[in-house]
Amino acid sequence: MQLSKEEFLIKANTICKNTLMETLEIEMVDFGDDYLIARxxxxxxxxxxxxxxxxxxxxxxxxxxxxxxxxxxIDTEKLFVRGLEITANHLKSVKDGFVYAKATFLHKGRTTQLLDIRITDDADNLISICRLSTISLPKSL
Known part of the structure; x- marks a missing residue:
């Protein structure tokens, strides 16, 4: 049985309990075939x-x-993800409200992934541009 978008987002945010994401109040708010948005x-x-x-x-x-x-x-039964490198270029300051991070894939390989992450504010101003490379590794060797 496949989860609805709402059910998936609830599950995603639930597994972030007691992590840095909860500490910073990061919440997954939307996703599609090739993107994920958090605020x-x-x-x-x-x-x-x-x-x-x-x-x-x-x-x-x-x-x-x-x-x-x-x-x-990825197939989370067999693999886990780790970040390899992140870069961030900060373009504008924000004092209040929310910031939104939209992650899209530039490369989605079997082992490595490269994502473009654009951070915007409530008025859709570009705040930061980030790049993240990740690696998918087997859970058991």
Whole structure:
């Protein structure tokens, strides 16, 4: 029995309990055949001392949504995903509201994946552009 989109998102967010994603209040909000979208509130918990979104929190959002997207498209009975490298170019500051991370695949190989992750704000302004490479490895050797 295949889960509906709503059921899948509930399950996805449930497995993020007691993780960094819960700490940063990252929530998976939408997905399709080739993308996954997550959001994170921008508040004092993810601010730099001067009151704007911390780049490290942005990178954590990007890695979370990108790794989760890779996880969606593999056989999780046999494989697990790990991040290999992340880059982030921060283009604009955000003080409040939400930021949204949309992960799309540039390469979806059997072993390695490359994702483009665009972070936008509530007004759809581009905040950061990130790239994440992941690897799928066997659960047992």
């Amino acid at each position: 994170m509130p921008v508040n004092e918990r993810v601010h730099q001392p001067d009151g704007v979104l911390h780049g490290g929190a942005t990178a954590a959002l990007a890695e979370s949504v990108g790794s989760f997207a890779s996880h969606l498209f």
